Amino acid sequence: MSDDNEPTTGPTPDPTPDPTTGSDPEPDQATAATFFDPFADDDEDGDDDWGDWDDSTAATGPTPGPTPEELAEASSERSRQEALSTFRRRRGTSRRGAEVAGGMVRLPFIPPTDPEDAVIDPTPAVEAGTEAPTLAPGDIVAGQYEIRGPIAHGGMGWIYLAVDHNVSDRWVVLKGMMAASTMQDRAVAESERAFLADITHPGIVKIFNFIDDSRSAGGFIVMEYVGGPSLRHRRRRQPDNTLPVDTAVGYLLEVLPALDYLHSRGVVYNDLKPDNIIITEDQVKLIDLGAVSGIGAYGHIFGTKGFQAPEIATTGPTVASDIYTVGRTLASLIVRLPVTDGVYDDGLPSPDEEPLFRRYLSLYRLLLRATDPDPENRFSSARTMADQLIGVLREVLAIRDGRQFPHLDTRFTAQRSTFGTNHLLFRTDQLLDGIERSVEITAPEVVAALPIPLTDPSDPGAALLSAASLTEPGEILDTLEAARRQPDMAASREIPLTVVRAQLDLGMTTEAEEMLRTMAEDMGRDWRHQWLSGICALLTGDFVGAQANFNTVLNILPGEPAPKLALAATDELLLQSQGVNTVGLLDADVRRSALALTYSQGVPLDDSVTVPGWTHLSQDPVALRFHAIRLYGLVWATNPTTVSSAFGMSRQLQAEGLVDAAVAVLDKVPANSRHHETARLTTVLMLISDAGNLSESRIRRAARRLDLLPTTEPRIPQMRIAVLSAALDWLRSHPDAGDDAEAGSAAGLLFDVDFTERGLRTGLERGLRELAHQAPFARHRHRLVDMANHIRPRTWF
Template sequence: MAETGTEAVRFDPFADEDDDFSLGLDTSRRAREEAISTFRRNRTVRRLGRTVADGMVHLPFVGLTNPKAALINPNEAKGIPAPKLQEGDVVAGQYEILGVIAHGGMGWIYLANDRNVSGRLVVLKGMQGMDSGAAEAEREFLADITHPGIVKIYNFIDDPRQPGGFIVMEYVGGPSLRSRRNVLPDKVFPPDIAIGYILEILPALEYLHSRGVVYNDLKPDNIIVTEEQVKLIDLGAVSGIGAFGYIYGTRGFQAPEVATEGPSVASDIYTVGRTLAALTLNLPVVDGAYGDLPNASQEPLLRHHLSFYRLLQHCTNPDPTQRFRSVAELRTQLFGVLREILAVRDGKQFPAQHSLFSPQRSTFGTKHQVFRTDQLIDGIARMVQITASEVVPALASPLIDRDDVGAAMLSGSSYTEPQEALETLRQAMHTEEYAHSAEIPLGVVRALLDLGYTGDARSWLADLQPRLGEDWRFQWYSGVTDLLLEDYPAAQDHFNRVLDILPGESAPKLAMAAIAELRLQNYGFAHKSLLDPEVTHATGDLEGNLADLDTAAFQRLVNLHDEPERLRFHAMRFYAVVWRTNPTTVSSAFGLARMLMAENQVEMAVAALDRVSQASRHHRMAQLTTILQLISGRLSESRIRRAARRLEEIPTNEPRFFQIKIAVLSAALNFLRGADLRAAASPNELFEYPFTQRGLRIGLAETLRLQARMAPFPRHRYSLVDMANQVRPVTWF
């Protein structure tokens, strides 16, 4: 039995059952007309816009523009030949010319009315003249481009007035990003909005690349915003990857190597970087085209968001091999940079959903200051310095590249013993199937490091250098290896290279901060103030802004060198930006606090640790650390009382409660003695004791005796009791 086709069912809620059916036809026509009228009317209704970039950016609603407003007067264009088509001309018996809307590499671009489709406006753009076979091939691949983020192609027509004929495209009735930018107060977009728009057009570029072609002419003029859509227009410059002949582009946006090496994915990446720069910066104009990127010293926005600056530099590197390798890689870093911008500028944190690294595996430097007070328990002195062996296990690990041919094998080997995994991976490397895998040889390095064979790992990396030296994972594991071998300058260089390639990732920033701190420890400057107060506030304050720094001071500090002052600046800067962006990476909070304490910025150090979430298992340690910070350095009655109040908020069953209490009481007694005071200015007690020398000595003696009861060794217990007897005031009864 044959299937039935689509049929119409009569529905007229206002008709009686006995009404003539012919009247229903009129009702149906009116209903259709009403639906069309409603659709057209609602197109002009202003809506709220939409959120993009995983909810991080809200793009405003942009209403449709009047097509007549898009027309320009060609007579005002100096040095450009007059249009070949005039208003009222009809092309191919179908397209009635309304006027011109722009001038491009192939001449004037026309707005026309499609007589065959009621109310449809189209754009006619000239095509390059070529032989009939090549022209037919070009038309075929252009007609096959179908993506919601790319303007639709309706037709190709031949016309004697245009040697290559015309391409007929969809008219997108909205302003370009260039037009939108030019009406803004500073004629630039905020970086988050600009990144939001770029993220919207990246899928279109990725689609083109997957089809073996490149766009070639990305620029703000060719990105149209209409209602809730962002679209690429003007496919006239699209060409095959590696094509030769005439490659169209725009000076100031086109990659420098196109003229000698042809178009590529890397050259499209270059145009993305230049477009993002043109949207967010007032670029210099040289000979009618945008010039080079300003450096961070010259541009406050780039100084404030150095990761954004790194991203622009990586996109627009003169060497195409040193740019992002794909749109997907660029998109991942754009998300990371966007997260950082919003955290630093607005104090808003978002989850790292696109990171190339695992979450932080453990922590480093979170317990050192509190652990010093454990000497009261067992009499053993403790070091307050971080070590490389403590830092490395706390660093995030690179995630396996799922597109690598060896990814499946590595996923399975993660559940085996390191020695067994090492042997399996070594055998796999000698098979033809895995000959081109990068993950398997790097997996060998990872296994060697897990087994503690650090020297062997360095030798293995040296052998991989010729093949994988430019891979960021190679640079990461080289940095980890040198860090374990305490070759800090080499480790710093490797992690800095990772950061150049992956500016949106927090993992290399945390590694850079730790290495700078380790080098300061080696130089003996771990606890010495090195920075001017204004530099410390701009760098380490969670509300600080590097753009507020004096230009000369920024230029002096920003480059990585061995001077202690610069090491402190970078340690503080990286710890601060990681902590502001990633509220779960508590190692950065404690690291920032240590740097601030070294600069005698107690209040800023306390504020940094106060941001540790109550849900974090490190919250208690952060509380105890802030108490010790308040009683460090220059003492005051106010800080001592604040420290005591903070301790009183902690339950007495906290194992270190009494030793911290002893530290606070000792600081209070030292404060009174140092100021030659018998009592504090306020009559209020400190804990349950009078804030006087006698009262504090009584409290200190009692607390030392309580602490002695918990001492694990008899000898130390007796020492604590002796200390209590020495500090106790003399009594006569």
């Protein structure tokens, strides 16, 4: 029987119905060629490359013309040559560039360079002490690779550009490999060749061949030639020798999946740096796989000083050591790192030293974690780092450009509710029912509003938790306790964490604290354990402990908004516990810095920024106020649906006497938000609440805002009374202010009463009597009537 792909000769028989089913058999799916001759019509008309007959032809008899087979071959060759010419001519045709990070960044299109232009003159390097190239232009390697010249020098010697004459004269790169001096070294080299040959990822340069050649002790590795500049070259062409943050992050987000692919195959790249990342057209590729090794491999581990992880000599290559090189590479692209003897110094400049880190503190935190001296504190995988990098990118674009993007790669649910949005308004309800209310936020309402960690779908208990997600906390406790005793659930981390959450929801704080203590040894470094410990500390009033826990979560997840919101609320609770939440604490310079770092006030963040410190671990009131403003502002700038952050920032700004700034924040609550009217009503109260800075202009602004609200808003009567009362108090302290406006004129009216003491008293009396009709309690109703009688203007009847 012939193979299915074997071409048949002769006519194809009609398909015979299957006797068992009565249907036609499966059609033949073998690949076949279809003849296409675009020049057939031209040939039939006689207008072809074979010429016309002349008189001499007629005299001597016809010369045999081309056969149909020869015409078909000529047409086919012409078609192939035209297609190949077009293909080569259009190499590097400009396109729009690649969109990355869900469309947040468009990387520029980079035309590929002419391969011949990549060849360099090695003379200066040789004169400086570098060994001379062992291969010269024109040399032939392995009978097929013609050397055109060196293009770079690396740790393994010179790297050469060559032409592969066996494969359509394609361009390739030859790079020397490490010599194997012992049998064990040769075995290691063979295994490394095996896994290098099996690497197939669109973001990694292709390996074509391995060559044993006497001119290189370890032979040569033959790789794909990627025509384009390196990231280092792109960076050096920028005016300040740095790339824009979003562009640099976009390039690294293209690199991280390639590293994640290598890590998943059990190998690490080892030598990530801007030189080894090439941009060609709309692609980003890792080149130079000569340093790739197995995880934990020993022997010579190649890398570059200033980028290589400090522990690699003791731990060998690991995923953590690769993560370190990613952090160093990103830092070198966006800031000017200090250099000593031609090598980048260890560490990062602080936000006090580097303006970019002052502006994008989450980016600074991400780099700190990626390059932490302790590999255990770095990101656990390239994927995890990419997720947090996307979150940081969202913040950068929101801060710099005012563009918001949905946060899809998150570790938390959405915010469950809001806190601190109605407190100022609730105080006006005292006019209606006489019940006094607090304007301070409370720990339970903050906890009820904060998002909760998402369940890890790979956890053994994930399916059980998903099925029980709608179960009441009291019922789920028994289910989870029973599940923990099952052998297949013993390794689950999500089940005990969910037990703690259920206990906290039920008010079983003591039990939750005890369970967290028992889990600390095994899960103490897990950010979810730290998060729940912070929640538990909030509910027990240990705000200092909560601050430390949430700060740890932020260090681990710098791209997440949840720990920033939790830290801001904790700082506000600390200010309340110290009794200074409504007191101005910042001097003029720090106040300006705080305004700049709210990212929504249009205040520039210059080099002379003054801050009380960048650490969040502080009980200093000045630092607490500064960071509460900054963190609330950052969350609000990034996501305009987190209205708790808008109200929180406005409260802190109001405490600093920055009423106009506080009002401007709440004015940005979207019109489609259910908190829009609450925000507008709150701005009315803010405008009239600062008696020391009250003015007629602010009073009239408050009144106009109230007039624009729907008449169905139930709090409008008590809000009118608040505005009229503030106007009367102000007018008493400015007795001549009401004389400028003519009584009864539009300019002299506030709402529908004259802006005079008599007019304001009349309006207040009427408003109080209207509220008295609505009061639910008789005692308070009588009190409102007494207030109306007391405020009414004097009359003779």
